[in-house]
Amino acid sequence: MATDVSVPSTQELSELFEQLKNWDRWGRDDQAGTLNFITDDVRRAAAALVRSGQSISLAHDLATSPMPEHPNPVQHHMLASGDARDSNGIPGYEAARDHLALDVHGLWTTHVDALSHMFVAGEMYGGRPASDVRSDGARSNTVMSMANGVVSRGVLLDIPRALSIPFLDTGQYVTIEDLETAERSQGVTVKSGDVLLVAWGRQARRSEKKGFDGFAGLHPECLGWLAERDVAVLGSDGISDPMPFLGTEQWPFPIHQIAIVAMGMPLIDNVATAVLSQACAAAGQWEFLFSMSPLRITGGTGCPVNPTAVL
DSSP, X not given: OBSSOOOOOHHHHHHHXXXXXXXXXXXXXOXXXXXXXXXXXXXXXXXXXXXXXXXXXXXXXXXXXXXXXBSSOOXXXXXXOGGGTTTTSOTTOOOOEEEEEOOSSSSSSXXXXXXXXXXXXXXXXXXXXXXXXXXXXXXXXXXXXXXXXXXXXXXXXXXXXXXXXXXXXXXXXXXXXXXXXXXXXXXXXXXXXOEEEEEOOHXXXXXXXXXXXXXXXXXXXXXXHHHHHTOSEEEESSBSBOBSOXXXXXXXXXXXIIIIIIIOOOEEESOOOHHXXXXXXXXXXXXXXXXXXXXXXXXXXXXXXXXXXXX
């Protein structure tokens, strides 16, 4: 855990972006990125991890009222409620119907970022132009790359538990040393095809501080480590990037910018990890069957999700 970390320069992050590029790794037409690490063998092995069968949701409830980290709440209204249950005009058919509208990308809603969500110098993963994302949605690198679902081995690294602290505070960063300390203390090793969830203690901090002034997150040095381990998907109880930012010019969100655009790695933001952490600790099991099924939004740059962990 670091508070006073070295801030990488613009040049260093630009060089890291080039070093970690996967644009030609699976062919120039590839739009799956690191999801390619999730093979049939990886899925079969993940299914074999199930012991008790306990299933745990990893999503926050959709927030319909403004919150400090969620100023644009979900719009939920009824097209037909109980007092209009027969408004459809079909005799004997009584039903309620909902309408939802929401900002997919933000600091509260649990969502997955597709590879069309981020750009660096006007390009997204694979060198595709930003112009591929238009007013009616994206033409490439969409959430449809996950249309068959994301099923793999999930691993939770609970950094505060490993460091014997209640939570990481704003201005603190998860380092490679922290990740490997958590691996050792939890008896688990991150490997190819994993969905890695990194917890820094968002819920505990929120309960104690009674407010919102930012997030802890991963230091950019962790990006090379993720690449070495062939991680397929990265999730966090924040947005993986720290807020406030490191302050490097042109790289305000280096985890998002480099993981998504260079590496082709989908990110899951705002994962609800607290219940899972308690269950993993009780079971002595920090690996599990992970499942996530985004909506089939043909032009989507992301999607609200309800991922699940099965122990």
